[in-house]
Amino acid sequence: xxxxxxxxxxxxxxxxxxxxxxxxxxxxxxxxxxxxxxxxxxxxxxxxxxxxxxxxxxxxxxxxxxxxxxxxxxxxxxxxxxxxxxxxxxxxxxxxxxxxxxxxxxxxxxxxxxxxxxxxxxxxxxxxxxxxxxxxxxxxxxxxxxxxxxxxxxxxxxxxxxxxxxxxxxxxxxxxxxxxxxxxxxxxxxxxxxxxxxxxxxxxxxxxxxxxxxxxxxxxxxxxxxxxxxxxxxxxxxxxxxxxxxxxxxxxxxxxxxxxxxxxxxxxxxxxxxxxxxxxxxxxxxxxxxxxxxxxxxxxxxxxxxxxxxxxxxxxxxxxxxxxxxxxxxxxxxxxxxxxxxxxxxxxxxxxxxxxxxxxxxxxxxxxxxxxxxxxxxxxxxxxxxxxxxxxxxxxxxxxxxxxxxxxxxx
Ligand code: FAD
Numbered sequence: 001x002x003x004x005x006x007x008x009x010x011x012x013x014x015x016x017x018x019x020x021x022x023x024x025x026x027x028x029x030x031x032x033x034x035x036x037x038x039x040x041x042x043x044x045x046x047x048x049x050x051x052x053x054x055x056x057x058x059x060x061x062x063x064x065x066x067x068x069x070x071x072x073x074x075x076x077x078x079x080x081x082x083x084x085x086x087x088x089x090x091x092x093x094x095x096x097x098x099x100x101x102x103x104x105x106x107x108x109x110x111x112x113x114x115x116x117x118x119x120x121x122x123x124x125x126x127x128x129x130x131x132x133x134x135x136x137x138x139x140x141x142x143x144x145x146x147x148x149x150x151x152x153x154x155x156x157x158x159x160x161x162x163x164x165x166x167x168x169x170x171x172x173x174x175x176x177x178x179x180x181x182x183x184x185x186x187x188x189x190x191x192x193x194x195x196x197x198x199x200x201x202x203x204x205x206x207x208x209x210x211x212x213x214x215x216x217x218x219x220x221x222x223x224x225x226x227x228x229x230x231x232x233x234x235x236x237x238x239x240x241x242x243x244x245x246x247x248x249x250x251x252x253x254x255x256x257x258x259x260x261x262x263x264x265x266x267x268x269x270x271x272x273x274x275x276x277x278x279x280x281x282x283x284x285x286x287x288x289x290x291x292x293x294x295x296x297x298x299x300x301x302x303x304x305x306x307x308x309x310x311x312x313x314x315x316x317x318x319x320x321x322x323x324x325x326x327x328x329x330x331x332x333x334x335x336x337x338x339x340x341x342x343x344x345x346x347x348x349x350x351x352x353x354x355x356x357x358x359x360x361x362x363x364x365x366x367x368x369x370x371x372x373x374x375x376x377x378x379x380x381x382x383x384x385x386x387x388x389x390x391x392x393x394x395x396x397x398x399x400x401x402x403x404x405x406x407x408x409x410x411x
Contacts, residue, residue, distance in 0.1 A: 012036025015279025016109035022310030112244030121214030154181030158241030339370030
């Protein structure tokens with residue numbers, strides 16, 4: 001490890017790794033340190049709740065680049081290093097080992113840690129988050145002795161984990177606090193569709209189910225999740241999928257403006273000079289959310305912000321203004337979503353959910369703001385343009401699946 005880098009990137013996940021790649025693509029010739037606290041080279045996180053958990057893809061196939069890539073590009077990959085302090089005046093970071101590393105510019109790309117429950121029994125060893133390879137390796141190691149799994153949280157990660165574990169023959173129960181799954185990210189129609197799908201595949205979906213304790217045995221293992229209404233769900237494994245807490249501590253302590261994540265401008269600059277923040281930990285004003293200051297937790301956002309930072313460092317004029325997109329795989333359903341549906345005042349269902357191929361088009365003030373497309377890639381690809389342009393279209397035509405979206409757009 002050098003004691004100084006022109007660019008120091010803290011966090012070697014999607015955003016950090018892609019920032020290093022983008023800098024070299026932009027012909028940045030200075031020194032780059034890519035520092036992360038995990039012991040593995042940068043890898044894709046989405047397969048953790050999909051093909052990796054299912055055992056269908058080994059770790060080598062989810063690495064973002066082959067291990068030799070980093071040294072070939074003269075990027076110093078520094079694994080197993082946790083930054084505990086940032087000094088923006090002296091331009092240096094301190095690691096948990098007390099080592100210090102100086103920087104010319106710092107890119108903070110630390111993502112988030114899984115939000116866990118804080119209630120009696122919640123420290124038990126068989127209660128898992130799903131954020132890192134280490135988390136999922138622990139889950140996989142315990143599977144041979146697990147019959148029943150309780151998944152707390154009906155968001156994308158909880159649903160994906162439930163789908164994989166069901167396919168692996170486990171008896172899975174999802175406990176969701178709200179009155180529908182995916183309530184934070186999708187409209188009711190999509191929620192009901194996924195609830196039904198999971199139930200048909202054998203998953204038990206319990207709504208308005210709030211966990212307030214875990215019962216534990218004398219070995220300190222959780223044996224049941226207890227709800228506020230007194231119901232109990234026994235299992236050998238508990239998975240918590242209730243969101244993340246952005247990893248911003250050292251930067252906030254250094255004085256960076258922050259709320260729900262580190263605040264950044266359209267160039268991903270923080271309020272501290274020569275310090276950027278990107279990916280899941282960065283809150284930015286997003287045109288597709290009516291300018292609201294939001295954090296996006298997606299590969300799209302991590303990759304696109306990484307490119308913006310690299311261009312900004314190279315002195316190019318570039319602002320972050322990408323249309324948000326996301327995907328989720330559950331059973332044989334491929335969901336692709338574009339735009340942000342929050343705040344929609346109307347929606348149209350294109351196609352019949354019973355056929356397992358349909359799209360939901362969300363509108364606000366007559367304009368298309370988002371689409372959720374289930375096994376409907378064509379709609380997703382063509383709908384993207386509608387969201388980007390914020391077009392007002394004929395609603396009846398939009399609902400008619402015999403008319404491709406691009407024809408509706410032309411009309
Ligand atoms: P991360 O990829 O989390 O990387 C941050 C890195 O920084 C981590 O390695 C962390 O350990 C490290 N770090 C944190 N603090 C420090 C510190 N102080 N010092 C040093 N290192 C530190 N998105 C999609 O678009 N589609 C999907 O289908 C999808 N599925 C997902 C499934 C799962 C199970 C998970 C967990 C996420 C999924 N996501 C998906 C979200 C996507 O993976 C994230 O949005 C993306 O990883 C964000 O990239 P990031 O670089 O900001 O954070």
